[in-house]
Amino acid sequence: MSTATGLSSPERPATTPTFQAPSTGRKIKNNLATFLVGLAFVIALVPLVWVLATVVVRGIGAILSSDWWGRSLSGVLPESYAGGVYHAIYGTLIQAALAAVIAVPIGILAAIYLVEYGRGRLAKTTSFMVDILAGVPSIVAALFIFAAFISILGAEQSAFMVSLALVLLMLPVVIRNTEEMLRLVPDELREAAYALGIPKWKTILRIVLPTALSGTVTGVMLALARVMGETAPVLVLVGYSQSINFDPFSGNMASLPLLMFSELSNPEPSGQFRIWGAALTLILIIMILQLGASVVSRFSAISK
Amino acid sequence: MAKRLDLKAVDIFYGDFHAVSDVNLSVSPRSVTSFIGPSGCGKSTVLRTLNRMHEEIPGARVDGEVLLDGEDIYARSADAVAVRRTIGMVFQRPNPFPTMSIRDNVVAGLKLQGVRDKKKLDEVAEASLRGANLWKEVKDRLDKPGGGLSGGQQQRLCIARAIAVQPDVLLMDEPCSALDPISTLAIEDLIGDLKKEYTIVIVTHNMQQAARVSDQTAFFNLEATGKPGKLVEIDDTEKIFSNPHEQATEDYISGRFG
Numbered sequence: 001m002s003t004a005t006g007l008s009s010p011e012r013p014a015t016t017p018t019f020q021a022p023s024t025g026r027k028i029k030n031n032l033a034t035f036l037v038g039l040a041f042v043i044a045l046v047p048l049v050w051v052l053a054t055v056v057v058r059g060i061g062a063i064l065s066s067d068w069w070g071r072s073l074s075g076v077l078p079e080s081y082a083g084g085v086y087h088a089i090y091g092t093l094i095q096a097a098l099a100a101v102i103a104v105p106i107g108i109l110a111a112i113y114l115v116e117y118g119r120g121r122l123a124k125t126t127s128f129m130v131d132i133l134a135g136v137p138s139i140v141a142a143l144f145i146f147a148a149f150i151s152i153l154g155a156e157q158s159a160f161m162v163s164l165a166l167v168l169l170m171l172p173v174v175i176r177n178t179e180e181m182l183r184l185v186p187d188e189l190r191e192a193a194y195a196l197g198i199p200k201w202k203t204i205l206r207i208v209l210p211t212a213l214s215g216t217v218t219g220v221m222l223a224l225a226r227v228m229g230e231t232a233p234v235l236v237l238v239g240y241s242q243s244i245n246f247d248p249f250s251g252n253m254a255s256l257p258l259l260m261f262s263e264l265s266n267p268e269p270s271g272q273f274r275i276w277g278a279a280l281t282l283i284l285i286i287m288i289l290q291l292g293a294s295v296v297s298r299f300s301a302i303s304k
Numbered sequence: 305m306a307k308r309l310d311l312k313a314v315d316i317f318y319g320d321f322h323a324v325s326d327v328n329l330s331v332s333p334r335s336v337t338s339f340i341g342p343s344g345c346g347k348s349t350v351l352r353t354l355n356r357m358h359e360e361i362p363g364a365r366v367d368g369e370v371l372l373d374g375e376d377i378y379a380r381s382a383d384a385v386a387v388r389r390t391i392g393m394v395f396q397r398p399n400p401f402p403t404m405s406i407r408d409n410v411v412a413g414l415k416l417q418g419v420r421d422k423k424k425l426d427e428v429a430e431a432s433l434r435g436a437n438l439w440k441e442v443k444d445r446l447d448k449p450g451g452g453l454s455g456g457q458q459q460r461l462c463i464a465r466a467i468a469v470q471p472d473v474l475l476m477d478e479p480c481s482a483l484d485p486i487s488t489l490a491i492e493d494l495i496g497d498l499k500k501e502y503t504i505v506i507v508t509h510n511m512q513q514a515a516r517v518s519d520q521t522a523f524f525n526l527e528a529t530g531k532p533g534k535l536v537e538i539d540d541t542e543k544i545f546s547n548p549h550e551q552a553t554e555d556y557i558s559g560r561f562g
């Protein structure tokens with residue numbers, strides 16, 4: 001055995017090595033591509049960070065003021081910095097919650113139908129309608145509710161009307177997301193359950209849904225977060241109120257987007273102050289929902 | 305309570321496609337019957353008609369009679385759910401329920417049929433796991449998820465789950481094809497034990513396995529692609545592997561085709 005090393009050793013004749021360093025051209029291209037990808041990322045990040053930073057900087061004063069979370073604007077003069085927005089927080093939460101109470105069961109049941117039972121015409125039509133509904137702008141949903149419930153049926157403007165419009169916006173998101181989660185459940189699990197003599201409905205309820213649960217809950221929370229910031233329905237379907245109204249079925253009710261919109265017409269600097277504060281509050285609420293969603297998906301029932 | 309199975313002039317269709325034609329065979333209680341044959345010849349399809357599992361595929365249809373101790377499982381009055389309760393199945397790939405613990409996986413069938421008695425469920429879980437030769441390996445982690453076991457253990461868990469509902473017949477669709485030789489041996493030993501109490505039908509691609517575990521072997525083949533598969537012959541395993549009646553069987557077994 002030779003102890004010589006390198007290309008000149010007798011076992012390895014001195015030829016060009018098979019493995020060479022990358023050529024200069026390739027290195028340049030690689031660096032250029034890496035640079036461009038990084039640049040695109042930074043550019044995409046700029047508006048996000050900018051918006052967030054602006055909202056935080058301008059809104060932090062408002063949300064840290066002592067009355068912000070516990071008082072309404074009842075009796076507060078436009079130029080005053082006093083008062084808080086708990087009436088609007090309540091409005092946003094109750095409107096979204098009512099929408100969820102209606103949209104989540106319907107959406108999940110519709111998705112179960114599409115995945116587990118739907119064949120043929122009805123399923124195709126439903127699926128097509130869901131796609132159309134997903135593309136409906138929020139102002140159209142709001143005007144539809146206005147036309148159908150307020151103009152034709154004679155209902156009065158109220159927070160519940162807003163919730164109905166939000167249902168229209170939430171439904172396609174919940175259906176599509178649940179549908180995807182259910183389709184991810186392997187057919188082998190369904191077959192395993194059938195082979196044990198478990199009826200189909202019980203298989204769906206006890207095997208398929210629990211397996212898809214975390215994804216479904218995450219989807220619902222994201223859908224909720226999305227509709228909370230919707231402005232068109234609150235502009236069209238409910239009047240603004242400076243004070244708290246606990247009844248979603250009658251009277252005016254504030255919500256965070258509506259409060260921001262109404263403060264826009266306040267010429268005093270305190271108006272700006274409250275707009276940024278409400279914006280930051282809304283972002284915080286949505287962030288909490290998103291965090292909740294990721295916690296749920298982490299502590300899901302499926303453990304590896 | 306093992307029962308006998310008889311297939312009489314069974315034809316299987318998927319929509320317009322004639323998948324398997326004219327199968328006649330009998331499986332006696334407390335025996336192992338293996339189905340062998342090239343891919344696509346319809347042996348899994350036949351197996352899945354034995355507990356009406358193929359019905360889950362839209363457009364699937366069966367003509368002829370499948371008799372369990374003389375009772376037609378395709379009779380108008382027969383409920384597919386009840387049929388599957390009586391004729392259990394183990395699948396090619398282990399498929400424990402991912403949301404359930406080992407114990408809950410085993411008793412899933414009983415629990416979802418409405419049995420609540422915790423003591424009884426615990427007893428069944430232990431008996432089934434012992435029956436599947438898995439008790440010693442998992443008895444200290446019954447509350448851990450079934451997905452954490454090895455492939456071979458998962459498959460034995462699935463067998464435990466299938467025998468926990470005390471079926472009369474146990475169908476196995478290539479139960480070892482995803483397993484290593486040691487796990488395969490464990491399952492084969494288990495099949496030998498299980499046949500004392502159950503009627504077993506197993507589909508396998510492994511001819512040594514068919515020769516090792518089964519009392520009776522059925523050879524399926526198809527004449528050409530697009531033609532329906534059919535049962536070429538069924539006989540004692542020893543006979544099939546030493547001196548089969550049909551030339552096609554001998555060719556397949558000796559590796560001349562397929």
